[in-house]
Amino acid sequence: MKYLERRVIHGILLLIGVSVLCFLFSDLAPGSFFDEMKLNPQISSETVAALRSQYGLDKPLPVRYARWVESVLGGEWGYSFAYNSSVRSLLVVRARNTLLLTTLATLFSWLVAVPLGVWISNHPGKWYDRLSMGGTSLLLSVPELVLVFGLLYFAIRTHALPVGGMTSVGFDQLGLWGKTIDLVTHLIVPVTTLVLASLPVLVRHVRASMVEVLKLPFIQAARGHGIGPARLLFRYALPAAGNPLISLFGLSVAGLLSGSLLVEVITGWPGIGPLLLEASMSRDLYVVVGAVMSSTLFMVFGSLLADVMLVVVDPRIRVE
Amino acid sequence: MASKRKIVAAVMFLLSLHLAILLAGFVAPYDPAAQNRDFPFAPPTRVRFVDAAGHLHARPFIYQCVARPDGIYEYEESRELRYPVHLFVVGPEYKLVGLWPSRVHLFGVEAPAQIFLAGTDNYGRDQFSRILYGGQISVAAGLLATGTSLLLGLLIGCVSGFYGKWLDESAMRLAELFLVLPWLYLLLAVRAFLPLHISPTQTFLLLVVVIGTIGWARPARLIRGIVLGAKNRKYVTASRSFGASDYYILRRHVLPHTYGILLTQAALLVPQYVIAEVTLSFFGLGLSEPMPSWGNLLANLQQYNVLVSYWWMFLPALALVLVSFGYLNVANAFHERLQSGST
Amino acid sequence: MGTEAVGRAIKPALVKARALCKRYVQRAPFSRKKFVIDALMDVDLEIALGCLTALVGESGSGKSTLASCLGILEKPDRGEIWFEGSKVSFANSRELTALRPKIQMVFQDSAGALNPRFSAAQIIEEPLEIQGRESGARLRARACELMEEVGLSPDAGNRSPLEFSGGQRQRLAIARALALKPTFLILDESLSGLDLATQAQILNLLLDLQTSHSLTYLLISHDLSLVGQVADFVAVMHHGKIVECGSRQQVFSAPQHAHTKELLASVGVVEAAFRTAQVGGGQ
Amino acid sequence: MNGYNLAQPERSAHGIYMQRLGCLATLFLACALSCLASSDPQPLQRGEELQTTDNEVGRYGGNLVVAQRSEPKTLNPVTAADAPSREVIGRLMADLIHINRASQQTEPALVKSWSMSKDGRVFTVKLRHGVRFSDGQPFDADDVVFSFQVYLDEKVHSPQRDLLVAGGKPVEVQKIDQYTVRFTLAQPYAAAERIFDSLAMMPRHLLEKSYAEGKFAQAWTLNTSPAEVAGLGPFRMKEYVAGQRIVLERNPYYWKADRNKNRLPYLDELIFLFVGNEDAQVLRFQAGDTDVISRVSAENYALLSKEAPSRGFELFDLGPSLEYNFLVFNLNDLKSRNLDKIANKQAWFEDLKFRQAVSSAIDRDDIVKLVYAGRGVPLWGNVSPSNKFWVDQALPHPSRSLEGARKQLKAAGFSWRGDGQLMDHQGQPVEFSIIASSSNAQRMKMATIIQDDLSKLGMNVHVVPLEFRALLDRVFQTYDYEASIMALGGGDADPNPELNVWLSSGGTHLWHLGEPKPATDWEAQIDQLMQKQMVELKYSRRKHLYDQVQELIGQNLPCVFLATPNILVGAKKNVANFRPAILEPNTLWNVEQLYFRQAGASGSGAAR
């Protein structure tokens, strides 16, 4: 598979580029992890300097990079100053949590966006089309933060949903069914926020691509052969409208690890988001690099997935 | 044509919004930075026609707002005196469109009463005035960032799609790189390099340009796709046979195809970039006080207690919705027109 | 008629192609396989000055590739093209630019051939503008002139090409090609997709223009019966090669290659049926 | 009881027994212990010298749930530098001498008594007998010596080490017998016993190995198995769920008991949730997920207090905290730093009249009202009025006066342009920027209010929000700022921790960092006074010296002090013995005494 090889090599180059730039930027960003200690009157500046040198922060950038690469190759992905542990062990658990959240959210937004976009594309200009378009532009202009706070407020008022976290305190004592229910109720608020935030863009894209395709002669032909409207939309038009949507889907996949930062922070979801935010605020350098690298991995994976899907969906691209 | 009427309506709507923003000094009754420390978080003033005694008045009036003695940030109306709302009143000085000094405001009430159409914020500043003034910065920022992104995206997308080969390959890899990099660090770094002395507005707009610059990747990818399709048209080949240069072909035959996507993207990006400022403020990169902007007005909503206790703090979001709605409508109308022209 | 064609044949060749080769290689994603299409294989062709040469072949036979090579839009992999006695050098872009106005192409009428965002007059003005030959009011005047010349009303100058009928669009394309006063006009399937009645009108127009502008034509078509009526010379292409070449007379009366015979036969079947119908119905 | 039987032999043969066992066996035993050992309070042993508390006698049971703004980073008491880690570690560990958060006085903890030599340089402490770590292992002088060895080891880089250095020399630790340890200081040190507060005593048997291997910093991370973490605090590790919570369970061997001889703590479990920010903290408390909330902002306090009656929780306003917010001008030496623009403005900042004018123009009452919704107090000095032992009551509190400010400015040679803009004597408009941490809403608000106040003096002030690290970088590293709003203090009531701020050579001497020698007379004076009080052992004399320091600060205004917020906390009504304090940790300092009043009302979290 020559093509795959090439894409993998591209992906690796991309990862290297990202890591180099990450290091560069982090070097440019003011302050370092141990700066906050300086504010503590009880800690002397010598101690801070000693800590800096212990973690190699006083070394020049290339040396730090080389050390980091070494640690990546050793499977550690660098070292967190704050947690005193390898970055990989920090990321793995949180990446899993983030993926649980974002995968569900992506799934739901596509499950809603596709039928909705297809439906309204069939009758552009109808009231429900206008309503959806108005609704999506409204959603587009509400910040994610406001959405999530709104939902949390609702959760508090109604007592229907937990207001944050991933599991309840007594999670371990619950049975399998109880655990599932507990997890699902905790998922509702963040997932809904993410769905609401990504829905408008998706719906608009689905609709636009569908409107284009529905003008094509083969749709008219299929109608002329007596194909019913549902079949026409989903069996004929949707696959043909697929290409831009698949690229978009690739982007959704690419954003799986990085797309939910704020929502995770506000809802206390124990994912990569809070870790990354805290790490970048406290300049826990390697945690940031590690998190960015893992989202780059997803990016590479997402675009590869999109390519594969394009080939699967669009026969014109492949030659058998 | 109907789509023409649609365009006119959408553009008129958008223009009137922008006019209000542009003439913020005139429309707004107060200085956006003026603090009324006795009225933090005062609710919007109710404009009334019927007074406490049940009499109807032709001229709308308000009652003065007074702090409730026992509560924190709690207010009531003092029903003793009516303060009619007057048009074209003399108030604090401002510069119309930033140029002509004036003291005439569209409306106002007599002191000591104050009219807060959209309530006040933490410092008792009139939100209505702040929304209007903030619009100047936010819309400018949104347009600036959008313009930068689209311009860069257009440039790179065109070159990449038109010339293909290694240029395309490297541009698209670069785009991927730009989509994943931790830009926050770069922004922090940029902020660190900027001197503190240049005016906060300039700093802010500079950062906005940086965000805009970063955002080229997505539009570039879209535009590249369009260019790829457009450059293979027969009339491009024909144009070549007349000896047309690449520049001519790009300008006359290829670029017009991207207008639709550019417009739509612009309409989507403007509100997104305005909102981006909320995130920027979160990281200390937003516009600094006391300058208002929709971003830092909305940033108040980041505080849970504000969101829950003072509903009028949502009103800046309404302004944003209106403007983005206006942009989307204009984009849609133009898009429709372009499409009806090309099929 | 026949004698005239022979007479024309003595004229010197305006364009000569020698051993042209062109190969397209396509690679599919997720596959190492390459697909090789030999569009041109050692093609030799001479196009006589002032004559109408018809290039006939089925779709995929390499006609269009040959057309774009002769129209110096594409560089052949191997082989030489001579124009007006001098060799066309694809490497020298300045020389190519100088040559461009002399060689013009008219494409098949399709949505892609005329930019729908241009008005009719703008379409004709485009080559003049590119070459910088006219400007301002003179530009528009020249466009109107050209429109009249191809039988279009200059009043229609502001209309979009989409508002024209197929025949009118083809006239527009011809007017655009004529704008630079070329000597050699390549009509790449310019008549396909048009009604019979329109095809005849356009062919007549081309014949008129040939005399008034002293043009040399290369008319590319898949329809032998159509070009057979007006061509001086006929070349038949099959699988990237020219299998038969000669005056119309020669090709029609004494076809040499099996493929030519096949083409002629299929034309004959339809025609014969028509004659029978005409005769049979008359009784 | 299983735990009892298993624990028995260990006790009799402690150190030797353990050493004989191989590493694997230790591990196995530790695992077995953690599985089998119940966390029910162990019956009292003979010879065990328990500390008896005087709280209301409670009942056993229940889980207390608390939300933390961010995740703790480590369980290692030596390397921990962040507040959340220290808060958790504080519940797992115990110190020799403890500052009672309610009385702000020291009291014996792991030591039953201590004595000090006349010259104030030698401390001798007597340890309690029969104290056991939470894994059942006994605690003795060896553990103390080991702990101090670790804290003082330069290679370990403990942030606490600097506390244990007096007169340039680290404290000497000497084991006298199994229950007696002697500490020797290089010079007398006032209130030296206070430095023992929060210095966790660590189990040598668990940490010696990693220390010997030079891997102490990596020991006791969050992922360390709970069986390998043991301390002397009221609770011990039970479970860590990354990014979500830490669950602590009762230390069955805890060395405190109530007056009915019930071994403390009452609570079965103490659970810390990690929620990300204050809003989430409030949300969780409001929703009833957590039982206690500390350090609520005034706005959220107002929000919560509306619901307090209906939702079964109580809120407490404990009065002003020890923290002080201030505006500081950049008086650093900027030569060779290429910051000419700032250097030019330093002429103003160095002028005391200018600083006084700024101080008297700032409306501190409005700061308290708008920033803290009235729940705070204005400050004119660095010591909060709640620091009863040390605050200088005589310090003047000049009220806001724009007129006074204008007079000061005029006297300093400033003048006003036609449009009201203030000009210095060189004709330069007075314009400067104030940086503040963007993530700290309160300080941003103060900056905005100050900006508005100073604009009334004709000063053109820009507020520049900066991300916290960027701000620290400017203040501590590049000196590229003009003025900054910051906050310090809050740790302890004693003046000694403030040394680094007020000594001209101190690392937190913010306005002029690292000055080679005191730049001004009053700074030299403060240096002397602070040094003097440090070695002065008598409270009344120390107080007198410190009052002088406060007065000097108040007169010379190196910092313009602004306000301090009240400490606002809340707890569910059924949490008994809840005695929040000004000192950190405000709510959990007596967690071993907390209990749930009604039957069945264990922390709501468990029921969900």
Place this chain on the structure above:
Amino acid sequence: MGLFTNMMPFATVSLEGAALLRVRALTVTYSTRNRQSAPALRRVSFDIAPGEILGILGESGSGKSTLALAILGLLPANCSVEGTILFQDEDLLQMDESRWREIRGAKISMIFQEPGLSLSPVMRVGDQIAEIIRAHRPGNGKTRKLECEAVLRGVRLSEVDRIYRAYPHQLSGGELHRVAIAQALACRPDLVIADESTRSLDVTVQAEVLNLLREINRKRGSALIFITHNPALLAGFADRVMVMYAGGIVEQGPTAQVFSRPLHPYTKGLLQLIPRSRNGTNLTSEGRLPVIPGSLPALNPSSRGCLFEPRCSVRTAHCQNESPGEVTPERGRRVSCFNYGN
């Protein structure tokens, strides 16, 4: 024959036997919102008998395709349709959409122009045929597949397996065409409409396709409407010819009769255009091809008189003012011209 005696009202005209499709006074008007609407079809009436091949001849813009779409009910929403289309004695224009769907593809089907564009590019060819069968007949995937293969074999496609699995871009023009025919025939319709379907084909393939259509028509007995601009294709193929001009029918009758003795001047002109390359050209004395001068008139509702009048070689003053009605000069033939035959 006298001019007026032969003008008979429509109702009385009927072909022998039962008609499969009767179109009466069909008028279709495209209305755009701000342009005056003009009829694309003007009072078109004709019949087709079962099993008949009807050739419709006309230039593009003459309304041929509108007619085809009208019969299938696929006209866009901005069209107003008047008249009746009786299919097996059922008025198609009165039917609702779901009934239309039952008829489309099953009773009346269409071979669309340019099969390359009228097949979905992302579906396998076999699936596209199976979809049509699925839409009209119950059955499971397996039987449908068998049916599809039978249909493909029925259009004389060899390598049925390959074609079944192929995507449109993998097939040649001729193969695509047969697939399009297979689609139309999949449900054994009573009436097939072929709209300019051979236009883009090479001459050799064109002949094969015509043979195939003829054969299927004979074998299945389904009626066929074959729309084209090239009269040569209809010779020896269509049973009857209908010539359309500017939205109206100018002449109709049995193919042989119309081709040997065209009555309408437009028909005559069209027939003259047919190339005669084999036995010499039919160039005029100036060396030009014979043409019908001018072009189709722009449709506008206010035009009067015969629409062909401006291009007509036998026009009289009468033609300018009055539009000619349809007359039946002889059995089975009809023509709309005052001066037919001249």
